[in-house]
Amino acid sequence: MIFGWIRLLLMALVLLTIIYFVVGIYSRSVRREKLEKRFDAGGIDGDRAVYIEAGMKAYDKGLKKRLLWLIYILPLTAMAVTAYLVNLH
Amino acid sequence: MWRYIKWGFRIFVLLFVAAFLHYTMPQRDIVQIINTYNKVTPIGSNWMFYSIEDTGTGAETTNTTRDIRYIDAVFPDGKTVMVYRNEDTGWFWPPYFKWDSSSLQAEATNYKSDKTNPTWVAVTHYGWRLPIFSIFPNAVGVTEIAGPDVRLIPWVNIVIFAFMAFVIFMIWRMLAQFRERMVDPALDRMNETLDAVDREADYAKAQARGVWGRFMAWIGSWKSKPRR
Numbered sequence: 001m002i003f004g005w006i007r008l009l010l011m012a013l014v015l016l017t018i019i020y021f022v023v024g025i026y027s028r029s030v031r032r033e034k035l036e037k038r039f040d041a042g043g044i045d046g047d048r049a050v051y052i053e054a055g056m057k058a059y060d061k062g063l064k065k066r067l068l069w070l071i072y073i074l075p076l077t078a079m080a081v082t083a084y085l086v087n088l089h
Numbered sequence: 090m091w092r093y094i095k096w097g098f099r100i101f102v103l104l105f106v107a108a109f110l111h112y113t114m115p116q117r118d119i120v121q122i123i124n125t126y127n128k129v130t131p132i133g134s135n136w137m138f139y140s141i142e143d144t145g146t147g148a149e150t151t152n153t154t155r156d157i158r159y160i161d162a163v164f165p166d167g168k169t170v171m172v173y174r175n176e177d178t179g180w181f182w183p184p185y186f187k188w189d190s191s192s193l194q195a196e197a198t199n200y201k202s203d204k205t206n207p208t209w210v211a212v213t214h215y216g217w218r219l220p221i222f223s224i225f226p227n228a229v230g231v232t233e234i235a236g237p238d239v240r241l242i243p244w245v246n247i248v249i250f251a252f253m254a255f256v257i258f259m260i261w262r263m264l265a266q267f268r269e270r271m272v273d274p275a276l277d278r279m280n281e282t283l284d285a286v287d288r289e290a291d292y293a294k295a296q297a298r299g300v301w302g303r304f305m306a307w308i309g310s311w312k313s314k315p316r317r
Contacts, residue, residue, distance in 0.1 A: 004179060004180035004181070005180045007180065008180040008181065022263070023259075023263075026262075026263045026266055026267075029266055029267075029270050030266060033266075033269075033270065079184070079186060082184065082185065082186050083186035085230075086185055086186060086187045086189070086229055086230060087186070087187065087188055087189040087192075088189075
């Protein structure tokens with residue numbers, strides 16, 4: 001029985017890691033597209049590639065990338081809350 | 090013909106998903122509990138509708154007979170009855186993480202009442218009662234309510250369905266993004282390459298025709314000239 005719970009946790013972590021990376025790739029892609037479009041709209045001096053790389057660097061340090069950790073936090077919290085409400089409430 | 094097969098398949102998938110959700114999602118019945126008991130239950134090919142082994146109430150037995158807790162209840166009309174089983178769901182599906190069947194059974198017994206002085210409760214459960222397969226919905230929780238006419242709003246289901254809609258929307262967006270940023274540029278590059286190959290082939294053909302044409306002209310020059 002304990003073994004079952006450990007197995008569930010491991011399976012959840014593997015699945016959430018896959019989701020984390022896929023959503024991370026998606027999020028980066030959306031940000032890059034936004035930067036490209038912003039530059040192409042005009043009004044920005046300098047090199048296009050440099051501008052985009054600077055924007056991506058800012059993204060890597062920004063809040064939005066950290067919000068991706070919610071992919072781990074939310075489901076595990078939901079599991080804990082469900083277990084609490086079903087068993088102890 | 091092919092169209093019918095395609096639509097039949099789609100409808101089948103849709104019905105399967107709907108049935109799966111209807112089985113798995115929590116529902117609440119307003120009932121009066123009339124009896125609680127244990128019954129040694131043989132489990133055969135309907136095992137899919139009982140807890141898997143390796144859970145709290147399933148681990149004790151690995152054979153096909155299991156002692157299962159049951160809750161008998163009657164709906165406010167006084168005639169329609171429902172029998173719930175009360176089993177731990179364990180670590181896997183459905184993800185209710187229920188391991189308090191013993192406590193739940195005690196609570197249900199505590200709410201037991203008779204017809205003259207009924208206590209109304211909302212039994213949260215999932216699953217179906219299908220007598221033909223001997224399957225029972227699994228009770229997850231029991232709460233006392235004011236009366237049989239209380240209106241229960243399924244907040245949990247609303248939240249879960251909203252979240253599922255959000256996930257489907259995000260998957261759709263991600264696929265669209267993937268196609269726009271990865272697949273389409275790759276296809277464009279491939280088309281450009283093919284066009285280049287095509288152009289080269291045309292050029293080579295033109296060249297070849299030139300050589301061949303010159304060669305034929307040279308052969309032609311060997312032909313005898315029409316006599317004057």
